[in-house]
Amino acid sequence: MHCYGHENVIRAAAVEPNVNMRKLGKYLTEDLNKDNNILWTDSLAMIPGHGGERGKFDIVILGYVLQEVANQKSRLMIVQALWNRLKDGGVFIVVEPGSPKGFRYVHSLREWALAKPREEASIVGPCPHHGTCPMAKNPDVWCHFSQLTQ
Structure with missing residues (x-):
């Protein structure tokens, strides 16, 4: 996903426990997620890199x-x-x-x-x-x- 023309790749983790809202979120971000940079999950604990610097967000x-x-x-x-x-x-x-x-x-x-x-x-x-x-x-x-x- 690119943000307003910036060349830096943005990675996002979206946590949504409701399966229907998660499906809607995936649908709405489909065009932004061509490089699979958005991870949709139902739990914060399921985000890779739990702990350490790789598990931290800007x-x-x-x-x-x-x-x-x-x-x-x-x-x-x-x-x-x-x-x-x-x-x-x-x-x-x-x-x-x-x-x-x-x-x-x-x-x-x-x-x-x-x-x-x-x-x-x-x-x-x-x-x-x-x-x-x-x-x-x-x-x-x-x-x-x-x-x-x-």
């Missing part, structure tokens, strides 16, 4: 996952497992719906990241500061915004 995207997980402990276990697969200097992206529940999930991960040493985690969005979120204090208020994507 970017980890956690998209619409947290709302599917039953409890906070399990959510944090998933996030930690993915964080452990991130290369030093890598980017960890969390996308959740712009809803009160989605905000609470993202906020809890923000607090989790802020508890790490500063050289380990920097927040760049939605708020780039490293302070306490003023909106999180009021359960009736939640942060949300629209972001166009292509």
Whole structure:
């Protein structure tokens, strides 16, 4: 897979436990995957190179996952497992719906990241500061915004 004309080959590992969503993902990425650079699997543990530098990624995207997980402990276990697969200097992206529940999930991960040493985690969005979120204090208020994507 090539990204916007760059000559560097991008390899991706896509983890989707639902077989029907995995089939849809494979179908949608078929044209991008002519060189078999996208590995689709149902489990993070099934990705080759588990551990060591070959098992690490430049970017980890956690998209619409947290709302599917039953409890906070399990959510944090998933996030930690993915964080452990991130290369030093890598980017960890969390996308959740712009809803009160989605905000609470993202906020809890923000607090989790802020508890790490500063050289380990920097927040760049939605708020780039490293302070306490003023909106999180009021359960009736939640942060949300629209972001166009292509």
